[in-house]
Structure formats: C-alpha cells, structure tokens
Amino acid sequence: MPLVPLQRILGSARSDGYALGYFEAWDTCSLEAVLTAAEEESAPVILGFGAMMVDGTWLDGGGIEILGAIGRSYAERSSVDVALIFNEAHTLDQALRGIDAGFNAVMIDTHSWRTEDAIVAVRELCRAAHQSGVAVEGELGSPAEATASGVDHSHASLTDPDEAARFVEETGVDCLAVSVGNVHIMMDQEASIDLERLRSIHERVDVPLVIHGGTSFPRAAVAPAIALGVAKFNVGTVLKHVFWDGLESSVRSVGANPDVHQLLGSHKQSDVMRIAQQRMTTKVRSLIRQYGGSGRQVMVAAELSAR
Numbered sequence: 226m227p228l229v230p231l232q233r234i235l236g237s238a239r240s241d242g243y244a245l246g247y248f249e250a251w252d253t254c255s256l257e258a259v260l261t262a263a264e265e266e267s268a269p270v271i272l273g274f275g276a277m278m279v280d281g282t283w284l285d286g287g288g289i290e291i292l293g294a295i296g297r298s299y300a301e302r303s304s305v306d307v308a309l310i311f312n313e314a315h316t317l318d319q320a321l322r323g324i325d326a327g328f329n330a331v332m333i334d335t336h337s338w339r340t341e342d343a344i345v346a347v348r349e350l351c352r353a354a355h356q357s358g359v360a361v362e363g364e365l366g367s368p369a370e371a372t373a374s375g376v377d378h379s380h381a382s383l384t385d386p387d388e389a390a391r392f393v394e395e396t397g398v399d400c401l402a403v404s405v406g407n408v409h410i411m412m413d414q415e416a417s418i419d420l421e422r423l424r425s426i427h428e429r430v431d432v433p434l435v436i437h438g439g440t441s442f443p444r445a446a447v448a449p450a451i452a453l454g455v456a457k458f459n460v461g462t463v464l465k466h467v468f469w470d471g472l473e474s475s476v477r478s479v480g481a482n483p484d485v486h487q488l489l490g491s492h493k494q495s496d497v498m499r500i501a502q503q504r505m506t507t508k509v510r511s512l513i514r515q516y517g518g519s520g521r522q523v524m525v526a527a528e529l530s531a532r
Contacts, residue, residue: 228300231308231330231360232399234269235433235456243517244451246439247271247310248509249461251279255468256299258502262509263305268518272296273310275461277334281315289319293326305522310362312459317346324359332362332402337380340365340388344395351397365392366404368438371411386425393430400457402435410462411441418446420453427454435459439512447515460512467508471501 238245248270250256256272263270274292276284289311300307311323313334323331331354335343343365351361366384370377384403393401405423408416416438427434433456436442440463442450447458475497479488487495494500513519 226303228309228329229306234306234308235400238456239433244456244458245271245518246512246516247457247459249275253295254498254502258505259509260299260303262506266510266513266519267522268513269306269522271308271310272300273312275312276315277313284319289322290326293328297327317350320350321353324354324357330360335364336367347396360399362400363396363398364402365389368404368407368409370409376408384426386429389426390429393432400433400435401430402437407436407438408441409438415443416441420449423453464505468501468505471504472497475500
C-alpha cells in the first residue's frame with residue numbers, strides 16, 4: 226500500500242485517543258520485525274531508520290538512499306497504513322537527501338543546537354519537504370541521556386512551552402518532539418515525567434507532540450501523555466536489546482560443527498536472525514497495545530470504504 230502522510234496517521238491517533246510507535250529499525254531484519262508486529266496487531270505504524278547512531282560517512286556515501294529503498298519496499302507491500310521517517314539526520318543536507326530517497330517524513334537531530342540555528346535549518350527543511358508532500362518533525366529541548374555511569378544531565382534542557390509555540394510558528398513543523406523528563410537510551414529504570422510541563426506545551430502548541438526515549442517512558446504515564454497531545458513515541462534501545470538477547474542466546478545454543486546455511490540466511494525457524502527478529506516482533510506488539518494502536522487499521526479501512 227502507498228505511504229500514508231505522517232500528518233494523517235498522527236491526526237487520526239490524536240482524534241481517537243491513541244498514539245503511534247516509531248519503532249526504530251537498522252536493517253531489513255529489524256524493519257520486517259516491526260512491520261510484522263503492526264500487521265499482526267492490525268495497527269498503523271511509523272517505519273523508519275535513525276541516523277543518530279549511524280556513521281555519517283556511510284550515510285553520506287549512499288546509505289540514506291539504501292535505507293530509503295528498503296523502507297519503501299516494505300511499506301509498499303504492507304497491509305496497514307505506514308509512514309516512513311528518516312529520523313535524526315545529522316545535518317540539513319542529509320535530511321534533504323532523505324526526501325529524495327523516498328522517505329515521507331524527515332527530521333534533523335537539533336537537540337544540541339542553539340534554538341535560533343535550529344529554527345533556520347528546520348524552516349528551510351519544512352520549505353523543501355512540504356513542496357514534496359513530506360512531513361517534518363521538529364525538536365525543542367534536549368532529553369538527558371543514560372550512560373554506563375548513570376544519567377547524564379549536562380546537556381539536558383526541558384522544553385519551554387512559550388518557546389515551543391514560537392518554534393512551531395516560525396518553522397512550520399508538522400509535529401514536535403519535546404523534553405519533559407524523558408531520557409534517551411535508559412534501560413534500567415523509568416524516567417520521571419513532568420506532566421504539568423507537557424500540559425503547558427499542549428495548551429500552546431497545536432501540532433502532535435512526540436516523545437523520544439520511549440524505552441524508559443513510564444507505562445503509567447502513557448495514557449496521560451496521550452491525553453496531553455502526545456501522538457508518537459520513539460522506541461529504539463529496548464528493541465536492540467531484545468534483538469541482541471535473542472541472537473546471543475541462539476548462538477550460544479549452537480553446538481559444534483554448526484550448519485551455517487541453516488543458521489544464517491535461511492529465513493527458517495533455525496535461522497538465528499529470525500529467532501532474534503521474532504523476539505523483537507513480540508516486544509513491538511506489546512508496545513503497540515500499550516499505546517492503544519491495536520485494531521485501529523480495521524477502523525481506518527472501514528472509514529475509507531464508507532466514503
């Protein structure tokens with residue numbers, strides 16, 4: 226099925242009181258895990274790839290185009306509504322290349338930029354993207370980041386509600402990622418979310434809100450956050466951990482003289498990559514349910530057939 230505008234599926238989520246997950250993939254195996262989960266849950270989904278952890282030289286040497294081609298291929302054969310995002314590009318140029326590569330949503334990682342510099346770049350991205358029918362996610366504020374020694378707050382900044390309103394107005398972004406206590410890359414504890422700050426942002430900003438750092442976002446805060454304008458949760462770290470655990474356990478269980486043709490690339494139950502993929506699919510399905518997205522594709526299909 227053709228890609229669906231990000232604005233449309235986020236708008237449907239907001240009006241019906243649920244949120245979509247952007248479950249970050251890194252290759253065909255992980256992307257397939259996400260799409261399988263969405264189809265099994267009959268849920269619209271945001272597919273895509275992130276640039277934050279990816280080598281910039283590889284991206285600039287054709288990696289963006291490769292990722293775009295992979296994403297489009299999977300999206301076009303999906304049975305659920307799919308938007309495809311190139312997330313957290315390192316530069317404006319990379320985000321612009323994401324548009325040309327076939328992504329229908331793009332974002333620059335500006336969390337550490339000066340606000341005025343971010344406004345200039347994101348405004349230019351919106352101008353180019355909207356001419357091509359592509360959505361832009363903006364970002365204001367910088368979540369803390371988990372490290373091996375604890376949570377690093379040195380570069381963290383909470384989103385100011387008034388600045389958020391100005392950022393949206395001056396750039397024209399279609400959705401806005403905010404910092405309200407959410408933490409990047411944290412696995413061992415839940416973040417402490419400032420719901421009152423989120424409420425203040427929601428009262429001043431009329432675009433869907435986005436939460437990065439979905440791995441450590443408290444389950445108990447999901448429903449309140451959705452009620453306060455959050456329509457998209459970004460999840461990445463826990464998915465890589467689940468995939469890695471599945472891969473590691475599968476490899477450790479292999480005895481002497483392994484049949485490498487069955488273990489790698491066979492796409493059979495014996496394929497260690499398939500085993501890891503299935504674990505990731507299970508985790509994504511549980512998150513889709515948590516965000517309230519299960520069964521929503523049936524509703525969308527019914528709405529379309531009634532027109």
